[in-house]
Amino acid sequence: MSLFAGSSPPVLTDSRAESPSKTLRRLFLTLFLRGRGARGLRREIAPKSIGDKLKLTLGFYALFGCFALLFHGQSVFALGVYLHAMTFMFLGMFVASSAGEVLFNKEETDILLHRPVEPKMLLRAKVRVLVEVSLWLAGAFNLVGLFVGLTAPDGDWRFPFAHALSTTLEALFCTGTVVLGYQLCLSWFGRERLEGLMTTMQVIVSVAAVLSGQILPRVMIRPGFAAHFGIGSWWIGLLPPAWFAGLDDALAGSSVTSSWLLGLLAVAVTAAVLAMAFGRLAQTYESGLRSLNESVSKRVRNSGKRRWLDLLANESPIRWWFLDPVSRASFVLTGAYLFRDRDVKLRVYPGIAPMLVMPLIMLLQGRGRGGLNGFLIAFAGSYLGMIPYLGLNLLQYSQQWQASDVFRAAPMVGPAPLCRGARWAVLCFLTVPILIIFGLMIWLLQGGRADWILLLPGVVTLPIYALLPNMRGGAVPLSLPTEEAKSAGRGLLMFGVMFVSAAVSGLAVWAQSVGWFWPFLLAESLVSIFVCLWMSRSIAAIPWPSME
Numbered sequence: 001m002s003l004f005a006g007s008s009p010p011v012l013t014d015s016r017a018e019s020p021s022k023t024l025r026r027l028f029l030t031l032f033l034r035g036r037g038a039r040g041l042r043r044e045i046a047p048k049s050i051g052d053k054l055k056l057t058l059g060f061y062a063l064f065g066c067f068a069l070l071f072h073g074q075s076v077f078a079l080g081v082y083l084h085a086m087t088f089m090f091l092g093m094f095v096a097s098s099a100g101e102v103l104f105n106k107e108e109t110d111i112l113l114h115r116p117v118e119p120k121m122l123l124r125a126k127v128r129v130l131v132e133v134s135l136w137l138a139g140a141f142n143l144v145g146l147f148v149g150l151t152a153p154d155g156d157w158r159f160p161f162a163h164a165l166s167t168t169l170e171a172l173f174c175t176g177t178v179v180l181g182y183q184l185c186l187s188w189f190g191r192e193r194l195e196g197l198m199t200t201m202q203v204i205v206s207v208a209a210v211l212s213g214q215i216l217p218r219v220m221i222r223p224g225f226a227a228h229f230g231i232g233s234w235w236i237g238l239l240p241p242a243w244f245a246g247l248d249d250a251l252a253g254s255s256v257t258s259s260w261l262l263g264l265l266a267v268a269v270t271a272a273v274l275a276m277a278f279g280r281l282a283q284t285y286e287s288g289l290r291s292l293n294e295s296v297s298k299r300v301r302n303s304g305k306r307r308w309l310d311l312l313a314n315e316s317p318i319r320w321w322f323l324d325p326v327s328r329a330s331f332v333l334t335g336a337y338l339f340r341d342r343d344v345k346l347r348v349y350p351g352i353a354p355m356l357v358m359p360l361i362m363l364l365q366g367r368g369r370g371g372l373n374g375f376l377i378a379f380a381g382s383y384l385g386m387i388p389y390l391g392l393n394l395l396q397y398s399q400q401w402q403a404s405d406v407f408r409a410a411p412m413v414g415p416a417p418l419c420r421g422a423r424w425a426v427l428c429f430l431t432v433p434i435l436i437i438f439g440l441m442i443w444l445l446q447g448g449r450a451d452w453i454l455l456l457p458g459v460v461t462l463p464i465y466a467l468l469p470n471m472r473g474g475a476v477p478l479s480l481p482t483e484e485a486k487s488a489g490r491g492l493l494m495f496g497v498m499f500v501s502a503a504v505s506g507l508a509v510w511a512q513s514v515g516w517f518w519p520f521l522l523a524e525s526l527v528s529i530f531v532c533l534w535m536s537r538s539i540a541a542i543p544w545p546s547m548e
Helices: 020-034 055-071 076-103 106-112 119-150 159-189 191-220 234-238 240-252 257-280 282-293 308-313 325-340 342-365 374-383 386-395 401-409 416-445 451-460 462-473 484-488 491-513 517-540
Strands: none
Touching: 020 119, 055 076, 055 119, 076 119, 076 159, 076 240, 119 159, 119 257, 119 282, 159 240, 159 257, 159 282, 234 240, 234 257, 240 257, 308 325, 325 342, 325 386, 325 416, 342 374, 342 386, 342 416, 374 416, 374 451, 374 491, 386 416, 386 462, 416 451, 416 462, 416 517, 451 462, 451 491, 451 517, 462 517, 491 517
């Protein structure tokens, strides 16, 4: 790792230089902007600010924030619930997927732990960068909402200031909660279970953030629902977005007693989380950094038996998929990283889990007396294309990316065989299990009816989604250094897949309604085969890109 890539190492002990806390903050901000690898880095074109780094992401977030215009004429509390629920979802996904990479990086500890840096100072510098990026994302999404709040019946000029304050507290709460969760895992379970617990916790936080962003706004816009926290809607007080919406309403809205209670709860819980994360449990962070670098001797089993991944890759029918031993080896390597490597698991599973929440919520909410709506079933099937597309994009990053140079020493014209093995690993270990879960859920909710066939149009498009990341030689497994900025842009994939999935789902349901479902499926299959053959030939002809 090139920790100080593109700049000279900051001096942490010179009294004439800037304070160590500012130096550390500048260091980790530089790492966020430029990445952790020096290969191909050009200082003159490197981004100089978070806005420059994430300008495309921020533009999409601001565009998506225009949905706040639908709440024109609603109360401050209703508008605040929507804005904070969606902000909580985006920030929760970003922090959960990035915190493991930022807080626990094995390579940087070889440098920093030998310097006179206190664990609290190191932790605060990293969290400050996370909070800064979170505020940029939150600000872009809430930009339109600030002006919509001015037109609320019970709102006034104070709303932009109140909402800015509550959004800042929300960013601190999201970041502090994840940090606190890591520290509690270290204190309660120790280093032996840390890696598995980190992955589990990030998945839980990501799913919880998406649930809060999807369920609460859907409930609030129902006709006749109470627009404030009270006896009939006491459960709202259990959801964090409602706390910060209450703070908006208390400072710049109706100022009812229930809103003040929610606002005080937001301030109190945020203060408690930050005090615990950066106070009593800060020393646990240092022990966690040291424990990740410690080697633990494990009993080596010499049973003479082959590992199950090797057996799976060399047995029918999976071995029929591979045209050469390189693809088979890539399949085994990718599967091993998906199941065993901490860094890959922390990136892939928390990144994929939130994407599955939306179709599951729609399936559960769309159940009626006659069963599920056909569009929802088709939408769930089309949404499956997100799994291979996102999985392959996330698998190209690794902390051991330097080892991928050995790929170029192999007798391969380009990365196509490696990409082929990685695609089959993602389809086999991630996509197929999720497809089975969706099929079983639809079958149970439908009472055994055969409407699950509406999943087929989405299944037909899976190969196209799986090939798309490898176009132009991209998504070579484990070949790029980790960059936290990629995590901030993952929410953009949700927007694109929603529109594409809705279009495919609408066509499938329309074809079924007019009795043309099977001809539509046949035509879609032929188009998919043609496109996949063209994409495969294009990928096979791509040479290795330049290393610089």
